[in-house]
Amino acid sequence: MGRNVAIISVGYNGRFISKRPDINIPELIQPAVNNALGKTKLKPEHIDAYVVGNMHTFEGVNQPHLWASDHFNGSGKPVMRIATGGTTGASVYQAAYYHVASGMYDVVMAIGWEKQDEGDSQVGLMGILLPEAFSLFHFGPDTSSDRGIAGLGGGGSTGGAAFQAMSYLTRANAGIEHIDRVAALMRSNAAKNPYAHLQQPGCTEADIAGTPIISYPLRFGHTCPTSCGAIAMILVSEEKAKKFGLTDRVAWVKGLGSGTSDATTGNLIEGQITDPAEQQICKITAKKVYSMAGIKDPRKDIQVAEVYSGFSHQDLMWPERLGLFEEGMAPKILDKGGYAIDGELPINPSGGVTSTNAIGASAMVRVGEAALQVMGLAEGGHQVKRKIENAVAHGWGGLFQFVTITVLGKTPVKK
């Protein structure tokens, strides 16, 4: 199991926004690193090793860690880069955890970023939004067909996410209005988070319902923006946390894990090959993580969740698959106000990924936001008021198949 590890600091570059033509990638990372260090008494020389990551090829710059290392003081120290699509940020953080838990290093910094204005991330994202990739993985390429089974991509912006959304709505007996409602909540939560990208104070269901449908049941208002931004976190061993006098305002890593399934459906572990709304791998991974964290009933023991939802229907689907609600109950709990920052189980007080998506940072932002909630340091009115003992952070990536889950808490697991 390794040593106990604490997150002692979470730093941002500033507010996530669409374009930063004034700076380059190292300049985007550096303020986040300085911000994370500045919140502690630590100096760059206290950091033993770095784990960094962003989504490969989405920016115009290949291998950006090669020239960014100097800018986060990585010279002369171990630097490791990790890329696992949407889960990159969480994989980076998990690797940083392993660095410390293993006993190899005492103080490790994890950095995740994305500077999407330098490349054409839409090209990469179309693989998710359009069914071409879906059908390519399923059948292989066939350029001869027009509107046959392998030629679907040409005609319209349909996609895997829309299939998943449709399937989810049928399973949960819910309607497109539930997706509108959760999307509106996320955008208004974002208005309370000074770092969020799409801040829409008081955003209503009608505001979202007024946006055009891209691929039924997904509207423009249900999709995430492309953001530029960076996040840095500092992870330390229990002994160092005590030595630094940092045991009050920290988030302890109680349990973590990741899982991988089939690229096209996300379900090939047990039972039938089924639709992408099943997400069996998420359920299996969640169980393992809860057991590691000593959580018996996630519905009682977890007080806040940050889930990775590139599309708004996932804000309904993931909490169910994470065992926080019974399957099919999320729309009903949303309707009763349970999702809100002052609700029964606040989901994404930060505004989530549909409000801010700097891809390589996003999954780490989920962990960082969960850590800030546990520490009681979430700024600008998105701090959950009631007592938080445990928080869960979730990452989703690849096409449908990568999942990363972490439970953070106020008190470490006894070893």
Added chain:
Amino acid sequence: MTQETRIIESTWDLTAYQFKIEADALSLFVKGLKDRKILGRKCGTCGTVYVPGPTYCRKCLIDIDQVVEVSQEGRLDAFTVSLADVRGKAVDNPFISCTVKLDGSDSFLMGVLEGWTDWRSVKEGMRVKVVWKDVTQGALADLSHFQLI
């Protein structure tokens, strides 16, 4: 920094790359289409039927070679309605792309759904059948679309 980042135009020649696919798996399926048959592979251990069939069972991780023909009728699984083109412009004739689980198969096929008048009335679980092109030549395009029964 006050100056904006400099932008440099460049090109990327994709013809230098070669993409390989699992040809054996797909070719069984494609050859079957010429004779208007939908062929897949069945795992002898767990009984899962894959259409199109890979040459190995993705659950048991063993080689599989038992060829099975599945029904040309099935159940509409998930679908999406394309109401706009890739640029976001509304289209005059929306179309539905769907995933269908044919009877006897454990995996799903993707295709275009026809035989409906109002897309709002299309529901998951509806029965569909395969419609072939007039002339089948052993290509993925032979499978024209799925039709609501």
